[in-house]
Amino acid sequence: MPGLSTLSIPKRLAETVLIDTTTNATAENDVFSGITLATKIYCIKVDNSSINSVSYVKGQIIGQYATGTAPGIRLYAPANQVVEYYFPTGWPANALSGSDKFSFIGTSTDASTGTQADPVSPGTLKVTILAGT
Amino acid sequence: MSTFLETANLDNSILAYNIVEDTKLDGTAITDVTQSSGTLYSIEVDATGTQNHQYLKLKLTTSEITVGTTTPDLVVMCASNQRFTLTLPSGVAFTSLSAWLTASQEDSATANSEAAAGRFTQVRFITS
Numbered sequence: 001m002p003g004l005s006t007l008s009i010p011k012r013l014a015e016t017v018l019i020d021t022t023t024n025a026t027a028e029n030d031v032f033s034g035i036t037l038a039t040k041i042y043c044i045k046v047d048n049s050s051i052n053s054v055s056y057v058k059g060q061i062i063g064q065y066a067t068g069t070a071p072g073i074r075l076y077a078p079a080n081q082v083v084e085y086y087f088p089t090g091w092p093a094n095a096l097s098g099s100d101k102f103s104f105i106g107t108s109t110d111a112s113t114g115t116q117a118d119p120v121s122p123g124t125l126k127v128t129i130l131a132g133t
Numbered sequence: 134m135s136t137f138l139e140t141a142n143l144d145n146s147i148l149a150y151n152i153v154e155d156t157k158l159d160g161t162a163i164t165d166v167t168q169s170s171g172t173l174y175s176i177e178v179d180a181t182g183t184q185n186h187q188y189l190k191l192k193l194t195t196s197e198i199t200v201g202t203t204t205p206d207l208v209v210m211c212a213s214n215q216r217f218t219l220t221l222p223s224g225v226a227f228t229s230l231s232a233w234l235t236a237s238q239e240d241s242a243t244a245n246s247e248a249a250a251g252r253f254t255q256v257r258f259i260t261s
Contacts, residue, residue, distance in 0.1 A: 070240060
């Protein structure tokens with residue numbers, strides 16, 4: 001067919017699923033430890049549907065989340081909403097490699113550093129991450 | 134407003150979308166880029182040619198931006214010499230959309246050494 005091209009596509013979009021049903025200010029550290037099929041994140045679903053305030057998911061490329069350093073990725077979820085963030089070609093674009101690790105928290109705190117408060121109760125912040133290579 | 138900022142408003146009666154593009158985003162914020170509230174559906178970043186990571190920062194809830202003081206709502210690391218897309222199928226609502234790009238992820242960051250060296254990053258948003 002004229003004008004039609006066929007391109008190879010990744011044989012899989014995600015090989016690792018991470019679900020955290022109680023994401024809070026206590027860090028989930030090095031979440032892909034021991035998993036080789038998670039060098040890029042393809043989707044982060046932030047389920048803030050049961051919380052009446054804004055929540056943030058903050059991630060760092062580091063083995064242990066450090067509240068004294070601003071996050072490299074910070075995602076916003078309005079009150080009572082679910083927001084899905086898709087990275088069709090993966091994030092970070094240069095891929096996690098070597099000593100790179102991914103850690104994250106969920107918080108109601110606006111400021112990037114300092115004490116990070118848990119998401120506002122009642123309700124629970126849930127995060128689902130699809131990762132792959 | 135940056136001279137490198139362009140906005141295309143599609144026909145509201147057919148497709149109520151805006152395409153906002155800045156070909157040289159840096160530490161100077163582009164503020165209230167759609168001049169109205171809306172919903173953000175897509176972010177494209179082309180940092181090809183850059184030599185260091187940068188951090189794209191967005192504010193969704195106010196047009197009062199002071200780079201280095203204002204805490205962004207969204208931050209995404211833009212890896213050096215890479216391009217990527219971030220899509221939000223259901224969108225995220227904003228009252229005013231502003232953006233800036235700095236060399237550090239810290240809220241206090243104001244500088245962009247990549248842009249200062251002439252290695253520019255292009256950013257494109259699709260909004261309603």
